Amino acid sequence: MRGAVIHAPGDVRFEELDDPKIIHPTDAIIRTAVTCVCGTDLWPYRGAEPVDQPHPMGHEYVGIVEEVGSEVTSVKPGQFVIGSFATSDNTCANCRAGYQSNCVRREFMSTCQADHVRIPNAQGTLVATDEHPAEQFWPSLLALSDVMGTGWWAAKAAEVKPGSTAVVVGDGAVGLCGVIAAKELGAERIIVMSRHESRQKLALEFGATDIVTERGEEGIARVKDLTGGVGADSVLECVGTPEAMQQSLRSTRPGGNVGFVGVPHDVAIDGQELFFSHVGLRGGPAPVRGYLPDLIQRVFEGRINPGKVFDLTLPLEQVAEGYKAMDERRAIKTLLKP
């Protein structure tokens, strides 16, 4: 098979690789329908995370089951499936508590920018659609495997409720999906911090009511202005930098909540500031698996269309250009077709 391999920051290559095989009886092999490049893939691409040795990339996927291990009974060859970037058995104590992305058997997917993929914990991880969906649905279904599931989790962790005010920090694909989630969960006012016109436009289309272009103390002051002087009920932190975390915590009202889904890089939270803020804070890798049945339904009903975050579609073999376009902010998110 063929797939993407990162060799060094800025150096992603499309290469011939060994075909994936069933290793454990809980594995499945899928043929990739579509896959994509994630904002988190840019951390190593930009050198913000080390690349010690060449390794495959990608953790987002939808596809057709080709083969299952002997213990997998929930899906069968020929079915169209969607799964999370974090695999789970969906039976352990953490899974039962709704934190499938903290499953005791969790493995993070990392080889999905390829035409075939091995899925560990397939029984608990994969969700099959009733029928093969029309190709028009593929981008939105693909978005569920990470960015839309993560945006949903950000809104849930930030406890967005009907009638509430939500702020979204970060206008990448996850932040934009956070807007969709806040809207679906009933937020009345959705403020997006964004400086990019194309992203502002999509945010407004997804349900944002206000765009704030200021950052830092000015951005915080602007959010306070828009929220009766006290701050927002819910803030979705979708970046992962110290600046974004500070922006988020200081834009939240006392008693409000920050849901943080940007993987933190060099973020330390001052205990005393958090204490006196009365802000609640919860984050982590999104428990996508738990949301999939509901979100798949919303996609098929046309209630949500997160696939719109893909503003560049390329053949899988041009994966390197897909990274480059996102790195240079020419694209929000790149869809790859094997």
Next chain:
Amino acid sequence: MRGAVIHAPGDVRFEELDDPKIIHPTDAIIRTAVTCVCGTDLWPYRGAEPVDQPHPMGHEYVGIVEEVGSEVTSVKPGQFVIGSFATSDNTCANCRAGYQSNCVRREFMSTCQADHVRIPNAQGTLVATDEHPAEQFWPSLLALSDVMGTGWWAAKAAEVKPGSTAVVVGDGAVGLCGVIAAKELGAERIIVMSRHESRQKLALEFGATDIVTERGEEGIARVKDLTGGVGADSVLECVGTPEAMQQSLRSTRPGGNVGFVGVPHDVAIDGQELFFSHVGLRGGPAPVRGYLPDLIQRVFEGRINPGKVFDLTLPLEQVAEGYKAMDERRAIKTLLKP
């Protein structure tokens, strides 16, 4: 009047002071029935917080109203009242959201170890009892003004629910009151981290089901053993040190919650560790005012008896000995009688 003044670490004196007067029309003056020494008073006493100049001490009080300002109509002279360590107008947006301790007009009380006290924002702060309570109730009512209200908030912030498992980190008066709160809110298992026999005994009397004497990694491992390997649903952090925060975060199951009420001293929370833990975190000064009506009822019904945390009673003029006994851990908490 006479009251306590701290001059330097370890140097608390009982002195003649100016009588308090109504300064703002929203003030009230009370004659102190009983007051006490708080664990947080030990921070400056032990030199962990600077004492730049001599100043009065104390933020816990119950008493009889002597005089009210022209805008105070909710209480009147002669009534027995209880108030929070943080005053509030009980009408602003933060108060209405249930965060009275983040009132836009908040003033922290700081002159209560005295025979008379001025109460700012009296209208929103003070709650009068229907009748003058018998003296046997005074210690428990006094405890509501901070430690019991704070223990209650710790359990609420940690989202203690019926049937859940709670861990209390800290066996001071707040931690012990946290045990009462966890019990009242329906926790099935209440694990207290404590190494002091007298405090262990009181914790068990208040409803603790398990005592853990280990600390650090050993303490975390012990909690995991007691909670099916995953950690507790709720952890009440009642200390405020980096060690206690770490103990708390690592003792909580993915998706569980830490309520932190120990004022953080040199606490920084690692963003990436918090992220991958999936633990929710909320803390702050307790919104005691909101809880008072309910907690007063529970005291009068005999459901809770937080006054038991006072294991030393002294005349107010012996306030210095009250600090010393707590500093040397001869007393959990000192009650002072004017």
